[in-house]
Amino acid sequence: xxxxxxxxxxxxxxxxxxxxxxxxxxxxxxxxxxxxxxxxxxxxxxxxxxxxxxxxxxxxxxxxxxxxxxxxxxxxxxxxxxxxxxxxxxxxxxxxxxxxxxxxxxxxxxxxxxxxxxxxxxxxxxxxxxxxxxxxxxxxxxxxxxxxxxxxxxxxxxxxxxxxxxxxxxxxxxxxxxxxxxxxxxxxxxxxxxxxxxxxxxxxxxxxxxxxxxxxxx
Amino acid sequence: xxxxxxxxxxxxxxxxxxxxxxxxxxxxxxxxxxxxxxxxxxxxxxxxxxxxxxxxxxxxxxxxxxxxxxxxxxxxxxxxxxxxxxxxxxxxxxxxxxxxxxxxxxxxxxxxxxxxxxxxxxxxxxxxxxxxxxxxxxxxxxxxx
Numbered sequence: 001x002x003x004x005x006x007x008x009x010x011x012x013x014x015x016x017x018x019x020x021x022x023x024x025x026x027x028x029x030x031x032x033x034x035x036x037x038x039x040x041x042x043x044x045x046x047x048x049x050x051x052x053x054x055x056x057x058x059x060x061x062x063x064x065x066x067x068x069x070x071x072x073x074x075x076x077x078x079x080x081x082x083x084x085x086x087x088x089x090x091x092x093x094x095x096x097x098x099x100x101x102x103x104x105x106x107x108x109x110x111x112x113x114x115x116x117x118x119x120x121x122x123x124x125x126x127x128x129x130x131x132x133x134x135x136x137x138x139x140x141x142x143x144x145x146x147x148x149x150x151x152x153x154x155x156x157x158x159x160x161x162x163x164x165x166x167x168x169x170x171x172x173x174x175x176x177x178x179x180x181x182x183x184x185x186x187x188x189x190x191x192x193x194x195x196x197x198x199x200x201x202x203x204x205x206x207x208x209x210x211x212x213x214x215x216x217x218x
Numbered sequence: 219x220x221x222x223x224x225x226x227x228x229x230x231x232x233x234x235x236x237x238x239x240x241x242x243x244x245x246x247x248x249x250x251x252x253x254x255x256x257x258x259x260x261x262x263x264x265x266x267x268x269x270x271x272x273x274x275x276x277x278x279x280x281x282x283x284x285x286x287x288x289x290x291x292x293x294x295x296x297x298x299x300x301x302x303x304x305x306x307x308x309x310x311x312x313x314x315x316x317x318x319x320x321x322x323x324x325x326x327x328x329x330x331x332x333x334x335x336x337x338x339x340x341x342x343x344x345x346x347x348x349x350x351x352x353x354x355x356x357x358x359x360x361x362x363x
Contacts, residue, residue, distance in 0.1 A: 044359040045342050051353070058327070058351030064344050071354070080344055099355040102293035102322040105279035107243035109326060110287040143243050144263040146283070218283045 045080040047071065048095055053109075108142050110218030115173060117211040120157070120165065122172040125208070136180050139217060145182060147217045149173050151191045154210040155203045159193055167191025173213045238265035239303040240284040244291065248275030271299045274321065286312055288328030288338070296321020305330055317341040323356045325349070 049071040051057045062069040062078040064085050069078035075090045096103070113135040115128040124132060139145055151170035153162040170189035178184050199209045242249075242264040249260040252271040258264075260272070266282050274280055274296045281291040286305040292298050297319040305312035310333035316323075318340065327349050330337040338349040342358050 041359070041362055043343055043361045044357075045344055046357045047342075047345075047347060047354060048356075049354045052326075056352070058349075058353065060350065060354045061348040063346050063348070078345075085344075095355065098357055099293065099322050099324060101279050102291050102296075102324045102355065105244045105246065105281040105291035105293070106324050106326070107281040107283050107289050107291065109289055110283065110328075144241065146241060218287055 042083050043080065046077055046098065047079075048075055048077040048090055048099075050074065050095065110216070113138070113215040113217070115213050115215070116208060117169055117213070119154075119206065119211065122165070122168045132176060135215065136176065139177065139182065139215075140180055142217065145186060145217050147177065147182065147187045147215060149177070149187060149189045150196075150214045150216070151189070152196055152198070152210060152212050152214070153194050154207045155194045155197070155201055155205050157204075163191055163193035165191075166193045169211075169213050173215060177215075237267055238285075239268055239300070239305070240266035240282045240288075242266060242280060243283050244279070244281030246279045247277035247294070249273070249278045249280040266300065268300060268303045271297060273297050284314070284328060286310070286314070286328035286330045288314060288330070289326040290316075291324045292318075293322035293324075296323065298323060309333070312337055314338040315341070318356050318358050319343070320358045320360045325354055325356075327352050 047060060047062050049057060049060050051074040057072065057074045059070065059072040062071065064078075064080065067085055069085070069087050071078060071087075075092060075095060077088050077090045079086055079088050115132060115135065116125045117123060117128070118125055139147070149170045151166035151168070151173075153166050167189070168191070170191055174184070174187050174189050177187055194210070197207070197210050198212060199207050201207050201210070242260050242262060245260050245262060250273045251258045251260045251264070251266065252273055253267065253269070257273075260280060266272070272280060272282065272292055274292055274294055276294050279291065279293050281289070283289050284303070284305070285307065298321070299317045299319065301317055302313055302315040310329045312330035314330060314337060323340070325340065327338055331349055331351050335350045336348065340347045340349065340356060342356060347356070
């Protein structure tokens with residue numbers, strides 16, 4: 001009996017001992033913008049070395065902080081993904097997929113065409129007449145070509161006459177270019193006489209390879 | 219009068235004006251050159267100058283040829299700053315610093331790199347590339363969601 005009374009007292013005591021909940025002023029907070037943890041895609045970079053059309057592959061050195069990647073094999077790549085840098089080997093197809101549009105926009109590479117002339121004239125050799133057609137066709141493919149035509153002679157004859165002859169050769173070729181519709185304003189000419197021999201010779205040497213015009217286009 | 223005309227003609231014949239370092243050879247979609255705070259629509263044959271920034275829209279691509287015969291192009295959504303460019307056509311000395319902020323870039327190095335291997339540098343947000351020649355591509359995808 002006593003145990004029961006004591007037990008009841010303990011329970012009652014425990015109930016009374018509970019502090020009355022304090023009346024709290026109700027503050028309505030503006031509903032907070034839920035800041036979900038945004039998954040930020042980190043900076044990503046790829047550098048790939050490509051083989052040239054002549055088959056040669058150059059070298060690009062990628063310096064990223066203290067890290068250095070030397071890329072010198074075809075389609076060797078330095079890649080930064082998820083904050084991690086690594087060297088990887090890509091394929092031609094992978095490069096086409098990622099860089100196709102940029103590569104398509106790459107302008108034709110600057111190049112030089114050579115045409116040869118009959119001694120002491122501004123007439124092309126028969127072989128170069130054939131070459132001229134191919135050259136003109138190639139030039140027509142280029143958007144806004146920027147052209148420098150340089151005439152040369154061999155060492156036969158007076159240097160002064162050769163200056164004039166080389167200039168005439170260059171002008172003749174400029175005429176061919178204008179005929180296919182390249183604006184004259186995009187063509188510069190120069191005559192270098194016998195100053196820049198393709199094949200070095202003594203004076204007064206008949207050398208067909210020196211009787212030439214160079215068409216530099218970019 | 220005749221002389222003025224001749225001088226003008228020879229300027230045109232030079233193709234590229236003084237201060238011009240390259241020329242737009244390809245432009246598809248939205249392509250701009252940012253020059254001294256102005257945004258100029260890039261068209262075929264338009265000269266490119268040092269300090270220009272080449273910008274393409276989501277549908278854009280562009281190709282540029284430089285006076286040292288370097289060639290480069292950018293794909294869609296690209297920002298490429300031509301930070302420094304100089305080339306001496308006699309000695310072939312020069313320097314070429316470009317910075318790809320975002321997008322894709324293709325490069326074929328030219329005469330100045332042949333002359334001195336340290337002449338050309340391309341930067342991205344994380345790295346700097348020394349170009350020993352000759353062909354390479356770069357892609358930068360900015361941080362984002």
